[in-house]
Amino acid sequence: MVQLDAAKWVNEYGDMLYRYALPRVNDSETAKDLVQETFLAAWRNYDNFKGEISEKNWLFTILKNKIIDHFRKASTRLTDNLPGIADDDPYFDEKDHWTTASAPRNWNVDTESLIHQKEFYEVLSKCKGKLKEIQNTVFTMKYLDGLESDDICKELNITASNYWVLIHRAKLQLRACLEKNWFLK
Amino acid sequence: MISCKEATNYISQKEEGRLSLRKRWQLWQHLAVCTFCKLFYHQNKTLMKNIPHLHEHEEAALSSRQKESLIAALEKNI
Numbered sequence: 422m423v424q425l426d427a428a429k430w431v432n433e434y435g436d437m438l439y440r441y442a443l444p445r446v447n448d449s450e451t452a453k454d455l456v457q458e459t460f461l462a463a464w465r466n467y468d469n470f471k472g473e474i475s476e477k478n479w480l481f482t483i484l485k486n487k488i489i490d491h492f493r494k495a496s497t498r499l500t501d502n503l504p505g506i507a508d509d510d511p512y513f514d515e516k517d518h519w520t521t522a523s524a525p526r527n528w529n530v531d532t533e534s535l536i537h538q539k540e541f542y543e544v545l546s547k548c549k550g551k552l553k554e555i556q557n558t559v560f561t562m563k564y565l566d567g568l569e570s571d572d573i574c575k576e577l578n579i580t581a582s583n584y585w586v587l588i589h590r591a592k593l594q595l596r597a598c599l600e601k602n603w604f605l606k
Numbered sequence: 607m608i609s610c611k612e613a614t615n616y617i618s619q620k621e622e623g624r625l626s627l628r629k630r631w632q633l634w635q636h637l638a639v640c641t642f643c644k645l646f647y648h649q650n651k652t653l654m655k656n657i658p659h660l661h662e663h664e665e666a667a668l669s670s671r672q673k674e675s676l677i678a679a680l681e682k683n684i
Binding site: 425427428430431432435436439440443444449453456457460461464465510512513516517518519524525526527528532533536537539541542545564565567570585588589592593595596599600 | 609610611612614615618619622624642643645646649650652653654656657658660661663664665666667668672673676677679680681683
Protein backbone atom coordinates (compact mmCIF):
# COMPACT_ATOMS: atom_id res chain seq x y z
CA MET A 422 0.00 0.00 0.00
CA VAL A 423 1.38 3.37 -1.02
CA GLN A 424 1.50 6.00 1.63
CA LEU A 425 -0.60 8.93 0.39
CA ASP A 426 -0.09 12.44 1.60
CA ALA A 427 -3.34 14.42 1.35
CA ALA A 428 -1.81 17.77 2.21
CA LYS A 429 0.88 17.37 -0.43
CA TRP A 430 -1.67 16.55 -3.10
CA VAL A 431 -3.99 19.40 -2.25
CA ASN A 432 -1.18 21.94 -2.03
CA GLU A 433 0.49 20.76 -5.21
CA TYR A 434 -2.53 20.23 -7.47
CA GLY A 435 -5.52 21.90 -5.80
CA ASP A 436 -5.28 25.34 -7.38
CA MET A 437 -4.34 23.96 -10.78
CA LEU A 438 -7.42 21.75 -10.90
CA TYR A 439 -9.65 24.48 -9.49
CA ARG A 440 -8.47 26.94 -12.13
CA TYR A 441 -9.29 24.45 -14.84
CA ALA A 442 -12.76 23.72 -13.48
CA LEU A 443 -13.86 27.25 -12.57
CA PRO A 444 -14.17 28.86 -16.04
CA ARG A 445 -15.94 25.74 -17.24
CA VAL A 446 -18.64 25.57 -14.60
CA ASN A 447 -18.69 29.27 -13.72
CA ASP A 448 -19.45 28.67 -10.09
CA SER A 449 -16.80 28.53 -7.38
CA GLU A 450 -18.70 26.15 -5.10
CA THR A 451 -19.31 23.69 -7.95
CA ALA A 452 -15.67 23.97 -9.05
CA LYS A 453 -14.48 23.24 -5.51
CA ASP A 454 -16.79 20.23 -5.24
CA LEU A 455 -15.50 18.85 -8.54
CA VAL A 456 -11.92 19.18 -7.32
CA GLN A 457 -12.86 17.38 -4.12
CA GLU A 458 -14.57 14.56 -6.04
CA THR A 459 -11.50 14.29 -8.27
CA PHE A 460 -9.16 13.91 -5.31
CA LEU A 461 -11.45 11.39 -3.64
CA ALA A 462 -11.77 9.29 -6.79
CA ALA A 463 -8.00 9.39 -7.31
CA TRP A 464 -7.41 8.58 -3.65
CA ARG A 465 -9.71 5.54 -3.73
CA ASN A 466 -8.30 4.26 -7.01
CA TYR A 467 -4.66 4.96 -6.38
CA ASP A 468 -3.87 1.24 -6.62
CA ASN A 469 -4.94 1.41 -10.28
CA PHE A 470 -2.61 4.28 -11.05
CA LYS A 471 0.10 2.68 -13.14
CA GLY A 472 2.38 5.63 -13.47
CA GLU A 473 2.16 5.50 -17.27
CA ILE A 474 1.18 9.16 -17.23
CA SER A 475 2.15 11.71 -14.59
CA GLU A 476 0.13 12.02 -11.42
CA LYS A 477 -0.88 15.50 -12.59
CA ASN A 478 -2.21 14.29 -15.96
CA TRP A 479 -3.99 11.45 -14.25
CA LEU A 480 -5.78 13.90 -11.94
CA PHE A 481 -6.70 16.10 -14.91
CA THR A 482 -8.17 13.10 -16.74
CA ILE A 483 -10.36 12.34 -13.73
CA LEU A 484 -11.40 15.99 -13.41
CA LYS A 485 -12.32 16.21 -17.11
CA ASN A 486 -14.59 13.20 -16.71
CA LYS A 487 -16.17 14.72 -13.61
CA ILE A 488 -16.85 17.93 -15.53
CA ILE A 489 -18.49 16.04 -18.42
CA ASP A 490 -20.66 14.17 -15.89
CA HIS A 491 -21.62 17.48 -14.36
CA PHE A 492 -22.52 18.87 -17.81
CA ARG A 493 -24.65 15.81 -18.56
CA LYS A 494 -26.53 16.17 -15.30
CA ALA A 495 -27.04 19.88 -15.91
CA SER A 496 -28.32 19.09 -19.38
CA THR A 497 -30.96 16.59 -18.23
CA ARG A 498 -32.02 19.05 -15.58
CA LEU A 499 -32.17 22.02 -17.90
CA THR A 500 -33.29 20.76 -21.28
CA ASP A 501 -36.80 20.22 -19.92
CA ASN A 502 -37.65 23.84 -20.62
CA LEU A 503 -35.76 24.12 -23.91
CA PRO A 504 -38.76 24.87 -26.13
CA GLY A 505 -39.30 28.11 -24.23
CA ILE A 506 -35.91 29.51 -25.14
CA ALA A 507 -36.64 30.45 -28.75
CA ASP A 508 -39.69 32.54 -27.88
CA ASP A 509 -38.14 34.91 -25.43
CA ASP A 510 -36.09 37.04 -27.82
CA PRO A 511 -35.00 40.50 -26.69
CA TYR A 512 -32.71 41.08 -29.68
CA PHE A 513 -35.05 41.21 -32.67
CA ASP A 514 -38.41 42.86 -33.26
CA GLU A 515 -41.48 41.35 -34.92
CA LYS A 516 -39.92 41.94 -38.35
CA ASP A 517 -36.71 40.18 -37.24
CA HIS A 518 -34.71 43.40 -37.36
CA TRP A 519 -32.45 44.38 -34.47
CA THR A 520 -34.35 46.22 -31.75
CA THR A 521 -33.05 49.74 -31.07
CA ALA A 522 -31.81 48.70 -27.63
CA SER A 523 -29.82 45.70 -28.81
CA ALA A 524 -28.48 46.76 -32.22
CA PRO A 525 -24.68 46.42 -32.16
CA ARG A 526 -22.87 49.73 -31.76
CA ASN A 527 -19.54 50.77 -33.16
CA TRP A 528 -16.98 50.25 -30.38
CA ASN A 529 -14.48 52.68 -31.91
CA VAL A 530 -11.66 51.11 -29.93
CA ASP A 531 -8.72 48.85 -30.57
CA THR A 532 -10.70 45.72 -29.75
CA GLU A 533 -7.77 43.29 -29.77
CA SER A 534 -5.71 45.26 -27.27
CA LEU A 535 -8.73 45.80 -24.99
CA ILE A 536 -9.35 42.04 -25.01
CA HIS A 537 -5.86 41.36 -23.78
CA GLN A 538 -6.17 43.53 -20.70
CA LYS A 539 -6.39 41.53 -17.52
CA GLU A 540 -9.63 43.20 -16.42
CA PHE A 541 -11.36 42.03 -19.57
CA TYR A 542 -11.18 38.46 -18.32
CA GLU A 543 -13.05 39.42 -15.15
CA VAL A 544 -15.81 41.10 -17.16
CA LEU A 545 -15.97 38.08 -19.47
CA SER A 546 -16.35 35.74 -16.49
CA LYS A 547 -19.18 37.85 -15.12
CA CYS A 548 -20.90 37.92 -18.51
CA LYS A 549 -20.54 34.15 -18.85
CA GLY A 550 -21.98 33.84 -15.36
CA LYS A 551 -25.17 35.50 -16.60
CA LEU A 552 -25.74 32.86 -19.27
CA LYS A 553 -28.23 30.12 -18.51
CA GLU A 554 -26.33 27.09 -17.24
CA ILE A 555 -27.14 25.01 -20.32
CA GLN A 556 -25.99 27.86 -22.61
CA ASN A 557 -22.75 28.18 -20.73
CA THR A 558 -22.28 24.42 -20.90
CA VAL A 559 -22.68 24.35 -24.68
CA PHE A 560 -20.49 27.45 -25.06
CA THR A 561 -17.76 25.96 -22.87
CA MET A 562 -17.72 22.64 -24.69
CA LYS A 563 -17.49 24.44 -28.02
CA TYR A 564 -15.11 27.28 -27.30
CA LEU A 565 -13.04 26.22 -24.30
CA ASP A 566 -12.77 22.53 -25.09
CA GLY A 567 -13.05 22.79 -28.88
CA LEU A 568 -15.58 19.99 -29.34
CA GLU A 569 -17.55 19.58 -32.57
CA SER A 570 -21.25 20.39 -32.40
CA ASP A 571 -22.22 16.77 -33.24
CA ASP A 572 -20.26 15.50 -30.25
CA ILE A 573 -21.74 18.14 -27.96
CA CYS A 574 -25.25 17.10 -29.01
CA LYS A 575 -24.39 13.47 -28.31
CA GLU A 576 -22.83 14.16 -24.92
CA LEU A 577 -25.69 16.35 -23.76
CA ASN A 578 -28.42 14.41 -25.53
CA ILE A 579 -29.83 17.48 -27.28
CA THR A 580 -30.92 17.94 -30.91
CA ALA A 581 -28.91 19.89 -33.48
CA SER A 582 -31.57 22.59 -33.57
CA ASN A 583 -31.40 22.92 -29.77
CA TYR A 584 -27.65 23.27 -30.10
CA TRP A 585 -27.87 26.08 -32.66
CA VAL A 586 -30.39 28.02 -30.59
CA LEU A 587 -28.29 27.63 -27.44
CA ILE A 588 -24.89 28.49 -28.91
CA HIS A 589 -26.22 31.37 -30.96
CA ARG A 590 -28.14 32.85 -28.05
CA ALA A 591 -25.03 32.55 -25.87
CA LYS A 592 -23.00 34.50 -28.45
CA LEU A 593 -25.65 37.21 -28.85
CA GLN A 594 -25.82 37.61 -25.09
CA LEU A 595 -22.06 37.60 -24.52
CA ARG A 596 -21.43 40.19 -27.23
CA ALA A 597 -24.15 42.46 -25.83
CA CYS A 598 -22.92 42.07 -22.24
CA LEU A 599 -19.30 42.78 -23.20
CA GLU A 600 -20.30 45.79 -25.27
CA LYS A 601 -22.20 47.28 -22.37
CA ASN A 602 -19.75 46.42 -19.59
CA TRP A 603 -16.43 46.73 -21.33
CA PHE A 604 -16.09 48.06 -24.86
CA LEU A 605 -18.42 51.04 -24.44
CA LYS A 606 -18.03 51.51 -20.73
CA MET B 607 -33.29 39.55 -48.59
CA ILE B 608 -32.80 37.58 -45.36
CA SER B 609 -33.62 39.28 -42.04
CA CYS B 610 -31.12 40.37 -39.38
CA LYS B 611 -32.20 37.48 -37.19
CA GLU B 612 -31.51 35.01 -39.99
CA ALA B 613 -28.26 36.75 -40.88
CA THR B 614 -26.90 36.38 -37.33
CA ASN B 615 -27.95 32.74 -37.30
CA TYR B 616 -26.11 32.22 -40.57
CA ILE B 617 -23.05 33.88 -39.03
CA SER B 618 -23.03 31.31 -36.22
CA GLN B 619 -23.35 28.46 -38.68
CA LYS B 620 -20.68 29.90 -40.96
CA GLU B 621 -18.32 30.12 -38.00
CA GLU B 622 -18.57 26.35 -37.64
CA GLY B 623 -18.28 25.75 -41.37
CA ARG B 624 -21.91 24.67 -41.59
CA LEU B 625 -23.29 27.21 -44.05
CA SER B 626 -24.21 26.17 -47.59
CA LEU B 627 -22.94 28.11 -50.59
CA ARG B 628 -26.39 29.54 -51.29
CA LYS B 629 -26.79 30.76 -47.72
CA ARG B 630 -23.30 32.22 -47.72
CA TRP B 631 -24.27 34.24 -50.79
CA GLN B 632 -27.45 35.43 -49.03
CA LEU B 633 -25.40 36.39 -45.99
CA TRP B 634 -22.90 38.45 -48.04
CA GLN B 635 -25.78 40.28 -49.73
CA HIS B 636 -27.24 41.14 -46.35
CA LEU B 637 -23.90 42.21 -44.85
CA ALA B 638 -23.25 44.47 -47.84
CA VAL B 639 -26.17 46.69 -46.85
CA CYS B 640 -26.67 46.15 -43.10
CA THR B 641 -24.35 48.11 -40.80
CA PHE B 642 -25.60 46.42 -37.63
CA CYS B 643 -25.05 42.89 -38.86
CA LYS B 644 -21.67 43.84 -40.28
CA LEU B 645 -20.69 45.16 -36.85
CA PHE B 646 -22.03 41.97 -35.28
CA TYR B 647 -20.08 39.85 -37.74
CA HIS B 648 -16.73 41.50 -37.01
CA GLN B 649 -17.17 41.93 -33.26
CA ASN B 650 -18.33 38.36 -32.83
CA LYS B 651 -15.46 37.07 -34.93
CA THR B 652 -12.85 38.89 -32.84
CA LEU B 653 -14.45 37.77 -29.58
CA MET B 654 -14.77 34.11 -30.53
CA LYS B 655 -11.20 34.03 -31.84
CA ASN B 656 -9.83 35.27 -28.53
CA ILE B 657 -12.14 33.88 -25.87
CA PRO B 658 -10.91 30.25 -26.11
CA HIS B 659 -7.44 31.33 -24.94
CA LEU B 660 -8.40 33.78 -22.25
CA HIS B 661 -9.21 31.27 -19.50
CA GLU B 662 -5.49 30.66 -19.25
CA HIS B 663 -5.51 33.99 -17.40
CA GLU B 664 -7.62 32.48 -14.66
CA GLU B 665 -5.89 33.32 -11.40
CA ALA B 666 -8.47 32.13 -8.91
CA ALA B 667 -7.16 29.94 -6.12
CA LEU B 668 -8.65 27.85 -3.35
CA SER B 669 -8.63 29.60 0.00
CA SER B 670 -6.54 28.04 2.75
CA ARG B 671 -9.76 27.14 4.48
CA GLN B 672 -11.04 25.30 1.42
CA LYS B 673 -7.72 23.47 1.20
CA GLU B 674 -7.94 22.40 4.82
CA SER B 675 -11.43 21.05 4.28
CA LEU B 676 -10.24 19.17 1.18
CA ILE B 677 -7.38 17.61 3.13
CA ALA B 678 -9.73 16.65 5.94
CA ALA B 679 -12.17 15.05 3.49
CA LEU B 680 -9.36 13.02 1.94
CA GLU B 681 -7.90 11.87 5.22
CA LYS B 682 -11.30 10.73 6.39
CA ASN B 683 -11.39 8.42 3.40
CA ILE B 684 -8.11 6.60 3.88
